Amino acid sequence: MSLFQSPLLCPLFEYTSGRWIYNESQRLAERRLVFNVDELKKATATSVNRPVSDVKSCRKMAEGGFNRVFDISMEDGSSVLARLHYPSTVPRHLAVVSEVATLDFVRAHGIPTPRVLAYSVDANAVGAEYMLMEKLPGRPLGNAWFNFSEEERLKVLHKIVELEAKLFAIKLPASGSVYYARDLSPGTLRIDVPGSGDGLCIGPYAALRWWSGERAGLDIDRGPHDDPCLVLKTAAEKELAWIRAYGRPRFPFLRAYRETFDYNKQDPVEHAWSLLDYIQLAPYLVPPCSKLNQPVLRHPDLQPNNILISEDLSITSLLDWRHSMVLPTFLAAGIPDMFQNYDDEESMSFVPPRLPDNLELMDEEEQARAREQFRRRHIHFYYLSFTQRMNEPHWHALEQDTGLLRRRIFTDASGPWEGLNTPLQMDIARITQNWSNITPVKPDGTVPPCPVVLEEQEVRRRAALAESLQEVDSEMERIHGVLGIASDGWIPNESYERAMERAALIKEEGLCEVSDDAWLLGMTNRHWPFDDWDEDE
Structure with missing residues (x-):
C-alpha cells in the first residue's frame, strides 16, 4: 500500500462532509472506509476498457449514511463514479446486487438512472464492495429546491410525478426487492419478473x-x-x-x-x-x-x-x-x-x-x-x-x-x-x-x-402518551432549528462550533429550570439529548 493510501493519512477513507454535536466518534467510525485506491483505479479503467494510465485522479465527491461516492476522472475529461458501501451498511451482499438490478430495471422503463459499468460484492482487490457507474449530467436539486420560485418548484414537481407514474405502471409479480437471479445464492426464494428476459426476479x-x-x-x-x-x-x-x-x-x-x-x-x-x-x-x-x-x-x-x-x-x-x-x-x-x-x-x-x-x-x-x-x-x-x-x-x-x-x-x-x-x-x-x-x-x-x-381507559392512556410525545417532537424540532442540526445531530462543518456553544447554553437553561428537584436534575443531566451517550442502554 502506497503512502497515499495509508489509513492514517488518506482523507478518502474518512467522513469529512459534516460533524455531529453528540456521539460523533461513533458516527465517524461507522463511516470509516479503508480500501485500496490503486486497485479501485484499475477496476475503473477496466470497466471502460482503458489502461490504468488513463486514470487522472480519484476525488471524493459525496458521502452519506451508507456509502461514499468518488469521481474517478480520465485524461480525456470523462468520469466514472465509484460508490463504495461502508462496512456498517447492511445487508452487505444484497444491498449492492439489489440496487444494481433495480437501476437497470427502472431505467428500462424510462426512469433516468446511471448505467452500472461494473460491481463487486465478493472478496476483491479493492478491499470493499463497490459499484462503478456512468456520470450523468446535472446538479443535485439540493438546497436550491427551497429557494426556487413557485413556478420552478411546480416544474420539477410535475416531472417527478410523471416519473412516478411510470413506476406505478410497471406490472410486478410479488413484493420483495429486485435482483438478477445470478446474484442470489442457490436456494434463495425468488419469483421471476415476467417478460424481463434478462434473469430479473x-x-x-x-x-x-x-x-x-x-x-x-x-x-x-x-x-x-x-x-x-x-x-x-x-x-x-x-x-x-x-x-x-x-x-x-x-x-x-x-x-x-x-x-x-x-x-x-x-x-x-x-x-x-x-x-x-x-x-x-x-x-x-x-x-x-x-x-x-x-x-x-x-x-x-x-x-x-x-x-x-x-x-x-x-x-x-x-x-x-x-x-x-x-x-x-x-x-x-x-x-x-x-x-x-x-x-x-x-x-x-x-x-x-x-x-x-x-x-x-x-x-x-x-x-x-x-x-x-x-x-x-x-x-x-x-x-x-x-x-x-x-x-x-x-x-x-x-x-x-x-x-x-x-x-x-x-x-x-x-x-x-x-x-x-x-x-x-x-x-x-x-x-x-x-x-x-x-x-x-x-x-x-x-x-x-x-x-x-x-377498554376506553386504555385508549385514553395511549392517546395521552402519544400527545405527550408529539409535544416533545415539536419542541425538539424547534431546538434543532435553533441549533441548525439534523435529527441525528449532524451539522455542516462550518456551523459546528457555534452549534456547540448554543447547545451548552440550552443545557444550562434546561438544568436551571429543574434545579430545585435533585432527582429530576440528575435524570435530566444524565439523559440530556445533546450529550454523548451509550446508544445500547
Missing part, C-alpha cells in the same frame, strides 16, 4: 429494517410474497423473532422521550403483545380492491440530493436506489417526505393554499413563518393535484380514507424496536376506533368483530 426484502443489528442473523421469512397479508404479517413476525432472541428492557432511543416515561426503561414484552395484536388485525388491513394490492416499486429516498436536474430544470437522474422494496400499492403509496405536510390540517383537506391576507402587516419573523407554511402547503397540494391527473393508481390509493393509518401501522410494526412502545399501541387503538371503515363488509352486510378489544 423478485427476491428477499433488501430494506434496512429487515437486517439491522442482530436481525441479519435471524432465520426468518424475508419474502418474496405474492400475498399482501403475508407482507403485513411477516414484517411483525421478524420483530417478534428479534425480541424473543435479543430483546431486553431499555430506554427509548430518542432521549428526549425519556422524561415522558419518568426515566423508566421500556419492556420489549409490551411491544411483543402489540405485535401479536397487529398480526391478528393484519388480514383485515388488506383492501378488497385488487388494484390496491398490485405490487409497485418506488424510490426509497426521494430527497433533493438524490435528484439531478439540468439548467432547464429537467430531471437527468434519480440516484440512490439502495434498500428499494416492492410493496402492495396500498402500502407503497404516500407523499414523499420532501413534499408532504401531513401534520397540517389544511393540507389534509386538499384545498388550494394561499398566503394570509394580512401578510404585509406581519413582522419579519411572522412573515417568514407564514411563507414557509405556504411553501409546504403549496407543494403538498400540487403533488396531490399532479398525481390525481397523471398517476391514477397512486391517486386511488391516496384518496382512501384509512390509507394513511394502514401504512402507519405497517411501518410501526415492521420498524426495529428501539425502546418505544407507544406508536404501535396508538395505531392499534386507532384501528379499533375506525374498525367499521377498515374491514370489508361481509356479503350479508355485517362487519366482522374486531379481534382486538381495548
Whole structure:
C-alpha cells in the first residue's frame, strides 16, 4: 500500500462532509472506509476498457449514511463514479446486487438512472464492495429546491410525478426487492419478473429494517410474497423473532422521550403483545380492491440530493436506489417526505393554499413563518393535484380514507424496536376506533368483530402518551432549528462550533429550570439529548 493510501493519512477513507454535536466518534467510525485506491483505479479503467494510465485522479465527491461516492476522472475529461458501501451498511451482499438490478430495471422503463459499468460484492482487490457507474449530467436539486420560485418548484414537481407514474405502471409479480437471479445464492426464494428476459426476479426484502443489528442473523421469512397479508404479517413476525432472541428492557432511543416515561426503561414484552395484536388485525388491513394490492416499486429516498436536474430544470437522474422494496400499492403509496405536510390540517383537506391576507402587516419573523407554511402547503397540494391527473393508481390509493393509518401501522410494526412502545399501541387503538371503515363488509352486510378489544381507559392512556410525545417532537424540532442540526445531530462543518456553544447554553437553561428537584436534575443531566451517550442502554 502506497503512502497515499495509508489509513492514517488518506482523507478518502474518512467522513469529512459534516460533524455531529453528540456521539460523533461513533458516527465517524461507522463511516470509516479503508480500501485500496490503486486497485479501485484499475477496476475503473477496466470497466471502460482503458489502461490504468488513463486514470487522472480519484476525488471524493459525496458521502452519506451508507456509502461514499468518488469521481474517478480520465485524461480525456470523462468520469466514472465509484460508490463504495461502508462496512456498517447492511445487508452487505444484497444491498449492492439489489440496487444494481433495480437501476437497470427502472431505467428500462424510462426512469433516468446511471448505467452500472461494473460491481463487486465478493472478496476483491479493492478491499470493499463497490459499484462503478456512468456520470450523468446535472446538479443535485439540493438546497436550491427551497429557494426556487413557485413556478420552478411546480416544474420539477410535475416531472417527478410523471416519473412516478411510470413506476406505478410497471406490472410486478410479488413484493420483495429486485435482483438478477445470478446474484442470489442457490436456494434463495425468488419469483421471476415476467417478460424481463434478462434473469430479473423478485427476491428477499433488501430494506434496512429487515437486517439491522442482530436481525441479519435471524432465520426468518424475508419474502418474496405474492400475498399482501403475508407482507403485513411477516414484517411483525421478524420483530417478534428479534425480541424473543435479543430483546431486553431499555430506554427509548430518542432521549428526549425519556422524561415522558419518568426515566423508566421500556419492556420489549409490551411491544411483543402489540405485535401479536397487529398480526391478528393484519388480514383485515388488506383492501378488497385488487388494484390496491398490485405490487409497485418506488424510490426509497426521494430527497433533493438524490435528484439531478439540468439548467432547464429537467430531471437527468434519480440516484440512490439502495434498500428499494416492492410493496402492495396500498402500502407503497404516500407523499414523499420532501413534499408532504401531513401534520397540517389544511393540507389534509386538499384545498388550494394561499398566503394570509394580512401578510404585509406581519413582522419579519411572522412573515417568514407564514411563507414557509405556504411553501409546504403549496407543494403538498400540487403533488396531490399532479398525481390525481397523471398517476391514477397512486391517486386511488391516496384518496382512501384509512390509507394513511394502514401504512402507519405497517411501518410501526415492521420498524426495529428501539425502546418505544407507544406508536404501535396508538395505531392499534386507532384501528379499533375506525374498525367499521377498515374491514370489508361481509356479503350479508355485517362487519366482522374486531379481534382486538381495548377498554376506553386504555385508549385514553395511549392517546395521552402519544400527545405527550408529539409535544416533545415539536419542541425538539424547534431546538434543532435553533441549533441548525439534523435529527441525528449532524451539522455542516462550518456551523459546528457555534452549534456547540448554543447547545451548552440550552443545557444550562434546561438544568436551571429543574434545579430545585435533585432527582429530576440528575435524570435530566444524565439523559440530556445533546450529550454523548451509550446508544445500547
